[in-house]
Amino acid sequence: MPIDYDALLALQIPDTHQHYTHKDSILYALSLGYASDPLDAAQLPLVYEEQLRAVPTMGVILAHPGYWPRTLNTGLDWVRIVHAEQALTLHKPLPGEAHVIGKSRVVSILDKGTDKGALITYERRILERDTGDALCTITQSMLARGDGGFGGPKLTTAPPPAPPERAPDLVIDLPCAANAALLYRLNGDWNPLHADPEIARKAGFTRPILHGLATWGIAGRAIMQGVCDYDGSRIASLFGRFTAPAYPGETFRNELWIDGNRIAFRVRAIERDVLVINNGLATLRD
Numbered sequence: 001m002p003i004d005y006d007a008l009l010a011l012q013i014p015d016t017h018q019h020y021t022h023k024d025s026i027l028y029a030l031s032l033g034y035a036s037d038p039l040d041a042a043q044l045p046l047v048y049e050e051q052l053r054a055v056p057t058m059g060v061i062l063a064h065p066g067y068w069p070r071t072l073n074t075g076l077d078w079v080r081i082v083h084a085e086q087a088l089t090l091h092k093p094l095p096g097e098a099h100v101i102g103k104s105r106v107v108s109i110l111d112k113g114t115d116k117g118a119l120i121t122y123e124r125r126i127l128e129r130d131t132g133d134a135l136c137t138i139t140q141s142m143l144a145r146g147d148g149g150f151g152g153p154k155l156t157t158a159p160p161p162a163p164p165e166r167a168p169d170l171v172i173d174l175p176c177a178a179n180a181a182l183l184y185r186l187n188g189d190w191n192p193l194h195a196d197p198e199i200a201r202k203a204g205f206t207r208p209i210l211h212g213l214a215t216w217g218i219a220g221r222a223i224m225q226g227v228c229d230y231d232g233s234r235i236a237s238l239f240g241r242f243t244a245p246a247y248p249g250e251t252f253r254n255e256l257w258i259d260g261n262r263i264a265f266r267v268r269a270i271e272r273d274v275l276v277i278n279n280g281l282a283t284l285r286d
Contacts, residue, residue, distance in 0.1 A: 002150040003075045003118065005109055011072060013104040013122070016063040017129070021097045024187075025054040028061065031184040032217045033174060042230045052096035056232040057220035059088050059136035060213055061187050062126050063102025069120075069142070076120075077146030083212045084119065085141040085160070087239040091134045093232060099129035107139070110157060114149030119157070160241050160279035163264045168255035172222040173270065176210065178249035184214040210246045215276055219267050222254035223282050227263060233285070240265075240280040252276070261286065 026047050029035065034055065035047040045053045070078040103125045110119040124138045177183070181194040189211055192199045200208045220238055228234045246252070250269045257264040265280035 003109075003144075003147050005150060005152040008074060008076075008109060008120075009106055011068075011074065011106050013065050013068050013072065013106075016065050016102040016104070017099070018063040018102070019097075019099045020062065022049045022052050025052060025058065025094075025096050027183075028058045028187055028217075029055045031180065031187060032057075032214065032221050033176065033180070034221060046230065046232075049096075053232055054094035054096050055217075055220070055224070056090055056094060056235045057088065057217045057238065058094055059090060059126060060086065060138050060216070061189075062094075062136075063100050063124070064188055065102060065104045065124065068104070069144075076144050078144075080117075080146040081142050081144050083140070083242055084143045085139075085239070085241045086213065086216050087139040087237065089137045089139075089237045090235060091136055094135055095128075098135075100135065101127045101129050103127065109152055111150055111152040112148050117143050117145040117148040118150065118152070120144055161239070161264060161281040162279060163255070163266055164257045164259075166257070169258045170226045170256040172226050172254045172256070173251055174218055174222055174254065175251045176218065176246075176248055180214060180248040181208055181210050182248075184211050189213070205245065207247060210248050210250075212242050212246075215242075215246045215252070215267065216240050218252055219254055219265060219277055219280060220282075222252075222267075223256065223263055223265065226254075226256055227258065227284065236261075236283045236285050238280075238282045240267075240277045242276070243278045244269075244274045244276050246276040 029046045035043045045051055069076045107121045107123050121141045126135045185194050194208050224230050246269055250271050253268045253270050255266050261284040263282040267277040268275050
């Protein structure tokens with residue numbers, strides 16, 4: 001049954017509330033491999049409650065509305081949906097702990113054709129409950145592979161940023177622990193695809209895959225390490241396009257092109273020589 005364009009665009013996604021504590025901020029950082037060197041003093045404020053600073057990419061997991069394509073009346077073939085792109089804009093540094101509210105809405109629906117699916121973009125604004133201040137805005141695009149050809153407006157999207165055609169200015173290899181997905185799921189994504197080998201095999205994978213947002217967060221870690229000296233307040237925004245699944249235990253080669261306050265990047269799983277994130281772009285504050 002074709003999706004209802006107008007109904008999906010007007011979908012009411014309930015607000016979500018979350019009180020995250022210093023334990024949540026520390027867990028998120030550790031799940032991405034921060035402080036793998038416990039003697040690196042620059043990383044200590046990201047994993048230690050004294051003067052704790054939240055990792056900026058943590059914004060993407062705050063006040064999450066859950067898998068609303070499945071839980072709400074959307075008409076989508078939710079089983080065939082895959083994560084396509086992820087963006088985060090930070091309006092101010094994330095506190096180490098806070099009460100937050102997430103306000104979500106569908107932004108656009110692009111009909112790519114019957115054989116290509118529909119590209120659905122939604123945003124989530126994260127507000128501090130007590131002050132009403134906006135902390136960050138998350139924009140996520142999903143490819144609904146079974147929902148193309150519904151007859152919606154033929155919208156167009158701007159091409160994603162492409163890395164320069166020259167050697168990267170900085171290359172950072174970051175190993176990912178073999179149990180990284182089991183640790184990252186404690187941030188709130190309990191999909192058994194990332195934990196149960198049998199379910200992963202039924203989905204067509206040789207073993208449980210790493211969460212896309214974990215791979216994306218590791219790219220943010222490379223930028224924090226290579227450009228920001230682990231000062232998360234310098235990161236203003238981060239965007240990346242997912243191009244292939246990644247697996248726990250792999251080593252991720254982060255290639256960075258530095259042009260002032262703009263950092264183009266891509267991420268490759270070294271052992272398989274597979275590009276897992278492409279068209280990445282981070283912007284920094286002075």
